Amino acid sequence: MPEMTPAELRARLATALPAALVEAEPLAITPPPAHGPQPGLFNPPDPLVRPDYLVSAALWVRDTLGYAYLSDIAVVDYLYAGCFELVYRFYHPTGGSSVVLRVRVPRDEPVVPSLTPHWPAANFHEREAFDLFGVEFTGHPFLRRIYMWDEFEGFPMRKDFPRQGDKYLGGESEG
């Protein structure tokens, strides 16, 4: 059961793919409250990868480290910090804890290279991320909405998506 701490992963990634790493700056998730206890900054220890190098970093994790099981791709919308964070989680088929790669892309232009052509496991994860967050995955063979209908406007999991309102209720009768 291989175990790898985020620091180890970062060190190995720094030697293998030095250009891929970005220094992560701590994020403020919400605007700091005017009074009361400050919530603190979000600063995960996992390596943050430059979007252009995501595919090579992920394939390096798979082929060199042997973490061949892509378990999860989670998108987090940090509205206040103005970025999306994509959390790629890999496991080793013999067991052990995960290794995580993080990618941050600006909110106004969320474009990430797709893993799907190299790693089909990413297919539905990426389609889900596209559907709910509007993250564009370049190179994905079938990047269509997966949950919402194709004509749907907006990305419902974004933090600035209106939680209430009936903008979409009348859609069907019009069309």
Added chain:
Amino acid sequence: MLQTQELQVNIGPQHPSTHGVFRMLVTVDGETVVDLKPVFGYLHRNHEQIAEANSYLQNMPYTDRLDYFNSMANNHAYAMAVERLAGIEVPERAEYIRVLMVELTRILNHASAVGFMINDMGAWQTPLAFGMREREKILDLFEMASGARLMCNYFRFGGVVRDLPPEFIPNLRELLRALPAYIDELERLLRDNEILLQRAIGIGILPPEVALSYGVSGPVLRGSGIPYDVRKAEPYSVYDRFDFDVPIGKVGDVYDRFLVRIEEMRQSKRIIEQVLEQLPDAKGGHINPKARQNVRPPVGDAYARIESPKGELGFYLVSDGSTKPYRYKVRAPSFINLTPLADMCRGYKVADIVVILGSIDIVMGEVDR
């Protein structure tokens, strides 16, 4: 030459064997599948968005609705994620009760999953009815403990709602006497059945390398011959205290997945027996943490996963320091296990599609979220 034309058939969204509102856009040449596109989202309710508007505890009953067959497993994964995020300790007895409940869930899920798969093959409900009988008994037990049969909502951060009622353990012991008889009978009924063999062997083959690259998990992955079980690979809760085996398949076809499920029921029964042996008495700690109604974890993120009966169920939570999760992501096993469906079905007959789908064992509540 006659002019031939490929036929496009919509299997679903309203179809008897799509296990919910699931649509497969199938291109068939005669009866042979040329291409298949899974289309879903008919049950999409933006579960994650709802969860981000709720407090941590309020989400617990919503997780029940993900995979409504295995609400206990969903509860477990979510409770673990929040406990990791907030650093909550769970008393030992509660851990054992959790394991007990999740293993019972596994048995009931596999019993009905096998039944549904055989139903898709065209059996007129009999294996399903036998499975449902055991399921009912387990649901009775769940009802005793949690108050509900399906939407159990039984786990809390740092424990469970309430201790097992006194009549629970005797009834469970009775049930454990029935389980081997049920599993043996199911094997007698189906294992050597020539019709089932014809329908299951060599159908929907998913080779191990392909299975891994598709990121499938649970019995589908193990059926393909990869002994990856989260309970063993990254033991959580108290799973490192039990002896149990991991069954794997040889070829990765429908028959392997079917056999793996049957064997997993036996292993779950083994775990339950060990739980009953090791279960600490009630003095071990207060297992209903009423005080933890308003969890306010520090800023950070946490991912917790369990081996749910359908595969790896994970919850990814990001906390911004408030009482509501900032991000709540479900890694749903049914959803990811659908990824290779098109590849598994290509080249087989229309009748095989439903069997392959049945052998993946999906629940639309979880796929669509």
Added chain:
Amino acid sequence: MTASPFEIEIPRGRVIEVQRDDTRVRWGGGLLRGMAVVWKHWKESFKLNRSYSQIHGTFTIEYPEEQPRIPEAYRNMPILLYDDETGHELCTSCFQCERICPPQVIHMTQAKDPATGKPVPAVAEFIIEYDACMSCGFCAEVCPFDAIKMDHEFELSTDDHTRLTVHKEQLLRPISYYAKIAPTMWAEVRESALKKLQGNVRRRPDVIGLAPQLTEKIAARRAELAAQAVQAAQAAAAAPAAPAAAPAEGRKLTPEEKAAKLAAIRAAKTAQAGESATPAEAAPAPPSPAPAGEAAPSADKAAKLAAIRAANAAKKAAAGEAPATLPVAPADGMAGDTPADAPPAAPPADKAARLAAIRAANAAKKQQSGDGS
């Protein structure tokens, strides 16, 4: 597929490969074995067998004739509890359940003391939308007063959707009901719940927080007592030395008695005040409570009547006819709460009456304070 490339060691257990033996030549024996299994089920199914350790025999429940055995912990829909003896609701409207409810289907308003306008630990209206309730049981779990519990009744189907928005009157069940359906669960919390209830009852003025189911009974009883008290007060007025309405000592007071005592004391006060005034002014004192006393069976009608009268009196008082108002005070105590107990059958009338009563009470209060100073 021969050797799997994934040779994986597993702690505490083995990796076992399933037995396929799919190369064997088969002659149909598997089919016959399957048929034998089904035959056995068919043969045994004529016996009823619901044992957990058996896999044969019919295990279905013939539902309408035969009720399913429901475990204690079963939760269906939330209900509110009230004390059998005193009729006091356990709910103090602390809003815990409303806050925790995941689908947000619980709505409540806190009761206010009509005299002071301050909130009291009791609930004025409590609504649960049963149609949207997800039966998670959080409300019962968080309730610090054990006032909200999960019912076992599951036959809730109706053709009238609005009936699934359930109000306090339909939600209330006596404690004895809950103790019957969940004896051990109630036994665990009984002590603390009743103790908390005692504490809350002390802070509830008058009849606030009483189960509306009991109001007919209580109203009748109270009217009777009030009538007695007024008579006693009159007697006391005749011989001012005696605080005639002294209660019977040494036993717990039921709320009716308590209210009656209060009324009696007020009446006595009025009588005393009236004595200092002219007899003509004192004269209206008896008639006001009297209608309530006479019309005990149709208590709420009487109450409405009383309320209207009180309102009229209050109006008069507002117009400056001071002398007539004082005696109204004891009556409006009655008028102020009885309409609240009136069944929701006639909501507008009910509301009007309540409004009038409140107005009357306010006017009377003003008058009283003016007089007292």
Added chain:
Amino acid sequence: MYDMLTALINGALGWGWPEWALNLLSYILIVTIVLVVAPLQMLFFTYYERRVIARMQDRVGPNRVGPEGIWQPIADGVKMFTKEDIVPQAADRIVHFLAPCVVVAPTVLMFAVVPWGPGMVPVDLPTGLLFFFAISSISAVGLMMAGWASNNKFSLLGAMRAVAQMVSYEIPAVLSLIAIVIIVGSLSINEIIAYQAGLIISNRDLPGVPDLGLGWFVFTPVGFVAFVAFFIAALAEGERTPFDIPEADSEIVAGYMTEYSGMKFGLFYLAQYVLNFLLCAITAIIFFGGWQGPGVGWLYAQGITPANPNGNGLFNVLAGILGVFYFLLKTYIFFFVMVWLRGAFPRLRIDQLMDFGWKFLIPWTLANLFSAALWVAFTRWGPAEGMLITVGWSPVLRWLAAFVVTLAINLGVYLWLTRVYAASQAERRRAELEELSAAA
């Protein structure tokens, strides 16, 4: 049967009606009886099936409408009648309407040759068996019409499957019956039943066997194989599990019935259950002696028969009651077996069904045909026909020799065929896999 009615009306009641009126009356009477009996059987079968299969699944089954739910089929019928009849917009309306009629009509016609008891056959055709199977294949046309007219892909798939299945399974069905026809030497259903008098051994094969009405064909190796093969083929004809592929609800919704609702749907159901009844009945008739049973033959001999016009009519009635009882008992037992199979098995795939039919059943029944010929040769042929081995053998020895030889042949063929079939299946699977991996 008609002569008996004529005798009853004119003789017993003494009305002295003219011939044509008597004929008209008795034909109308019998047609009415048949037309009433057919739907009643269907109603009973739906109830029977649901109850039996429920018991197999540890349930109780429908028991709400009437005592033990016996009025359930009536309630279902009322529901069918009152439901809206929906015709899809894109459907061919006329064909859509005609299809259920075309499906139902042949099943009712098939009743014409079914003998219910001794002397109780509506029409005793000399070619009754041929008529039966010729008529039964007409319904395939109706199914195709239904599938085509519905303009639904599931319907079309279902109809294609239905027709393919019916056409290919008629061959083994007929081949297995031909074996019996060879032995009996007649296509008349009455003859076939009459042949099965005896006790274990038919008294036509072995004269002198006491007639207890138990000389059924199923007790001979030829008859047994023919019975098994025919019953399997009948399952396919009647679209019963494991061959309910045309209406495989988990795959193609309801097959050709998908777009039907209300009473048209009910008619398909009627046709199907009536067909099932008839197939069970014909199995009982051909292999299990039909109305033959202890006592029927003797009773009937006392009654009014063409051979014995001075018999007592009461015995006719008694023999009829007993014969109908035996006949229905056997039929219902076969339907129970059908339900039992439905309770126990999943269904095959269409190509596997075809494989099984063409590669297993047909060779097997062909071999059985050969055995049947040997049976006749051993039991009946003499030197005149060129059968010189059996010269001088006693009838018992001849029967025994026939039994042993046919048993050996049938068993050997069966074992050999399972092996060959398994090998061919494995080969096919391998080829398919190769094709799949080549495609990938």
